[in-house]
Structures are given as structure tokens and as C-alpha cells.
Amino acid sequence: MASTTKPDSDVKVTLYWLERSRAQSIVWILEALSVPYELKTFKRTAEQLAPPELLAIHPLGKSPVISVERPEYSKPLVVAESAVIVEYLLDHFGGEEKGLAPKRFASEEDAAKNLETETWLRYRYYMYYIEGSLMPQLVFSLIVDGVRKAPVPFFIKPITRTVADKIQSSWLDKQFAVHFPFLESQLKTAPGTSETEKGGLCGPQFTAADILMSFPIMAATQKGVITKDKFPEIVAFAERIAKDPGYQNAVKKIEEIEGKPYVVA
Secondary structure (H helix, E strand, O other): OOOOOOOOOOOEEEEEEEOOOOHHHHHHHHHHHOOOEEEEEEOOOOOOOOOHHHHHOOOOOOOOEEEEEOOOOOOOEEEEOHHHHHHHHHHHOOOOOOOOOOOOOOOHHHHHHOOOOHHHHHHHHHHHHHHHHHHHHHHHHHHHHHHHOOOOOOOOHHHHHHHHHHHHHHHHHHHHHHHHHHHHHHHHOOOOOOOOOOOOOOOOOOOHHHHHHHHHHHHHHHOOOOOOOOOHHHHHHHHHHHHOHHHHHHHHHHHHHHOOOOOOO
């Protein structure tokens, strides 16, 4: 991906960050790309929804969302959806040069034949897999868990628990029984890795796809949805993420602004 915009004083990026959301991945991306940006943080409502103030930024009122101001733009460009935000930032601020997007072709000869590298093919796949396959199941899991723990009268509690448990066993457990072993095997077979040198899903180095994956994986491991005894590769992946300097810088950035420890979910 070629860089088309240099991060300078003529470009202003604003990230609208919501607690316990995938906006944290965008902080990591911005930090990794060394893009100057402004951070505006928001709290969830009592119903655990995004606050209505975000509707003034984007009609869906969701986070993450960014706005980009450039002299070439007649008005600020508002970009929503995690993968679209990441692709925009990588395209405009040197994603390939900074290692967040793998090279598509290993050589000019391969480019002429349209023979992409395995790393790039994996990267492209996971950018869409996270959005279309994994996240909907994990979000649904959070909703079901919320129903299970809902503060309802004691005589109704058995009903809500029964409904939540039924959904869990009839749908979510079956979905996770497919997705988690798949991710476990993909981490074992990532190109360029070995037993002594592990990285992400696409190779030894974390890509933007791994960064997008960081929030759901960290949340799932911390909540016990993914456990080390069943999925050691995934848990080890989460541990590598937590130790990554880019991840730690993003966490530190939020903690400085919020004045309290960062909580994934």
C-alpha cells in the first residue's frame, strides 16, 4: 500500500473513542503509524450503549469513528467501521512502509503473474473475517451474558438464565467450537513462524489484522471464553499482544486521559 498523505500539521485526525470498544485498536494503529491525532473519549450509558453525543459525529452513533481534516477536503471526512478506518489510515499514512500491511508480492515477477504472498493473503482474509465472522458471535455472546446477569426480580431470574443458557448451548457454543479451533490452527501454521519464534496470524510480525483481532481476543481470554487448557496458542497470542510496545503505548495513552486503569471489556 502506497502512502499518499504525510502526517504533518496540515492533516488533523480525530478519534472518537468509546470505553470497552474496538476503538482501542485504532489508538494502537495511530500510534504505530506516528499519526498526530486528537482523542475524544466517551462513556457508555447505563444500558451499556454508546452515548447519544456520538450521533452528532456519525448517523449510526457508534465508535470507533474518525474525522480527517485536510486542506484538500472541503469539509472533514468522517470514516466509520473499524476495518474501513484501518484501511484508510494504512493507505494514507504509510501502512506498508511501517510494516502494518504486508507486501502483496515478493517480486516484480510475482506481481506480473498476480502471485500474492501467503502473508498478504492471510492479512486480507483476516481483515474481513474479524468483521464478518468472529465479532458478531462475540458481541452476541456479550448480549447473552448480559441477559444471564440482568438485575431482574428473583422469581424471574431462573427464566432469564434458562433462556440465556439455551441460546449459549444451541448456538454460541457450536459457533465457538468451529471458530476457536480454526484460529488455534492458523496461529500454529502462520508463515515464517516456529515454536521458538511466534507472532501473529499472518507471520512473525503483528499486522493491522492482528491489531484488529486484539480487542475480541483479549476480551474473550479475560472473560474466560477462551482458556489456556483448550486453546494455548490463542492465549499465548493474547499474551504477546499484551506485551507488545505498540499495545502498551495505546493503553498508556488512554490511561493518561482517563486517569484510571484501562479495562478491555
